[in-house]
Amino acid sequence: MYKLNFQKFMSEMTDYINFYEELYKKTSIMEPMLFDCGLLCSRKCCENNGKGMLLFPHEEDYLSLHNHGFEIKDSEIAVSGNKIRILYCTGICSRSLRPVSCRIFPLFPFVDSSGRIFVDFDPRALGTCPLLFTDMQDIYIRGIFRLKVLETAIMLSRDPVILDFLKMMSGELEVIKRFRL
Numbered sequence: 001m002y003k004l005n006f007q008k009f010m011s012e013m014t015d016y017i018n019f020y021e022e023l024y025k026k027t028s029i030m031e032p033m034l035f036d037c038g039l040l041c042s043r044k045c046c047e048n049n050g051k052g053m054l055l056f057p058h059e060e061d062y063l064s065l066h067n068h069g070f071e072i073k074d075s076e077i078a079v080s081g082n083k084i085r086i087l088y089c090t091g092i093c094s095r096s097l098r099p100v101s102c103r104i105f106p107l108f109p110f111v112d113s114s115g116r117i118f119v120d121f122d123p124r125a126l127g128t129c130p131l132l133f134t135d136m137q138d139i140y141i142r143g144i145f146r147l148k149v150l151e152t153a154i155m156l157s158r159d160p161v162i163l164d165f166l167k168m169m170s171g172e173l174e175v176i177k178r179f180r181l
């Protein structure tokens with residue numbers, strides 16, 4: 001009997017180009033601090049990106065329409081039958097085309113076992129990003145940025161394939177947190 005793969009079906013139905021175009025517009029201005037935090041650390045997250053960063057499912061569909069200068073390859077990860085891509089950059093990019101992972105860094109939207117979405121620090125940023133240091137009173141992530149990341153997560157999670165990706169990443173990052181804390 002034919003069994004419908006709901007995630008795959010939705011993935012085929014979703015216009016990911018419009019989806020990410022809208023998302024990139026909505027997240028074009030979101031900064032963790034009032035000033036360019038790259039001045040604190042000489043843009044460490046851009047300098048140390050040799051391992052590349054995962055794109056969200058189908059994000060490459062939108063990027064492929066632009067002359068972005070990134071190198072995009074398949075990762076080892078697949079979610080709902082879709083290969084997740086990994087992006088490599090030179091440490092400099094056109095700000096309007098920076099991927100979602102860079103827009104929300106150093107935070108990440110986690111999904112817990114009951115499906116609740118919450119924003120917390122990304123453990124991959126520990127030891128790199130000064131915004132996670134706890135001994136510098138004036139250096140902290142603005143509440144409005146956390147809110148923006150949550151809004152972005154809610155928008156992303158409306159797509160079942162992306163929601164699956166968030167769940168998978170949440171599990172992986174929780175394990176990293178346990179080892180690093």
Ligand code: SF4
Nearest residue numbers: 037038041043045129
């Ligand atoms: S490492 Fe942290 S402080 Fe430095 S540029 Fe990246 S987000 Fe900003």
Ligand code: SF4
Nearest residue numbers: 046089091092093102
């Ligand atoms: S894609 Fe752009 S924002 Fe992201 S790490 Fe590379 S240079 Fe930095």
